[in-house]
Amino acid sequence: MFGYYLELALHSFRRSRALTALMIVAVALGIGASMTTLTVLHVLSGDPLPGRSGSVFLPRLDPRDRDGYDPYAALPSQVTWTDGVDLLHARRAARQALMVGGATAVQSDEREVDPYLVTARYTTGDFFPMFGVPFRFGAGWSAAEDDGHARVAVIAASLNDRLFHGRNSVGRTLHVDGADLRIVGVLEPWRAVPHFYDLATGEYAGAEEVFVPLFVARELKLKRNGGVECWGQGRTDDDRMEAASCLWLQFWVQLDDASAVASYRAFLDGYAHEQVALGRFTRPPASDLTNVRRYLDERQVVPGDVRLQVWIALGFFVVCLVNTVGLMLAKFMRGAGELGVRRALGASRRSVFTQLVVEATLIGVAGGVGGLLFALLGLALVRLQSTAAAQLAHLDGTMLAATFAASIVATALAGVVPAWRACRVPAALQLKSQ
Known part of the structure; x- marks a missing residue:
């Protein structure tokens, strides 16, 4: 029967081209606007x-x-050099990474490519397994290499493509600001969105291209980037940040279960009390453990206007659906004579109702295709903005499926009331209208 209902729906579309086109455009506009804003929210709040x-x-x-x-103020999200190194060497977590952002000039050992500036991350070796960073070649460095100040580096796929033409560069030499580092790993394309582990370098900053052990970076005096908060004697020059009273490093830990969280929380509280007793901390002892999602919510990483735009777009979609209901009711009632003939020939109200819902669903499919095109256009316009967040606005498989599902389900539901109204009209009156 579905094939027959499909044939009837196509016949109805040909008979009422203008009305059908209006419904498809209304659904497409509502879906396109909603999917554009929802995709932006989906990407930014992922x-x-x-x-x-x-x-x-x-x-x-x-x-x-x-x-x-x-x-009552939130605790700082960065640590001093002294506290970061103390917590790192305590090794109370399954994994821990102390880090800071930077920028440095790099050059391959082939020398024909001129040095150029790339973003960098100076970190400890647990950064890669803790954050699940994928490798194309090689691996990261070990805690022993951190302690031994091994002169190694991990590079991003984009840097490997540029310097080594995409070949396996593990074991090759990378010149970093005049120093020679041995490449131990090449990453697959990877980017954390949002850039949660260092919001000071940009909430939606791009992925770093070179990773260098933190202690080696400090020995080589590689350029540091990011936020700094100092007190007391104030900030010294960048070469002496280890001795300064400044918050400038990020420290993250991996705790795999509730008991590990409780144990680390107790350790951190004990450390804060110990530092107060030693006179290093002058404020009342305070400590906290904040997971990734709570930290992003606290910092309000997702712009408030993005959420507002989603609600406005969803409201617009509802208006489009209401208009579609009206147009669909007018279309179904216009075909009352044909429905009366079917009823007179023995078709049940249920079969007529199903026929009309199939017709509404086909309108939803066409509206979904149009909505997809409008969404792609809307996202292209979003990417014209100069912000880093705007460049992330791309329709992924999840949102593509959601576009079609929302269009079909919403339009099918919108067709229920007009179809029910059309089926409730007595067949005699429908034949009389014919």
């Missing part, structure tokens, strides 16, 4: 560590002086 974000935490302390003390 989980940067799928399957891992619940076990990755930001330990937080407050080593600042008493100036401006507010007991």
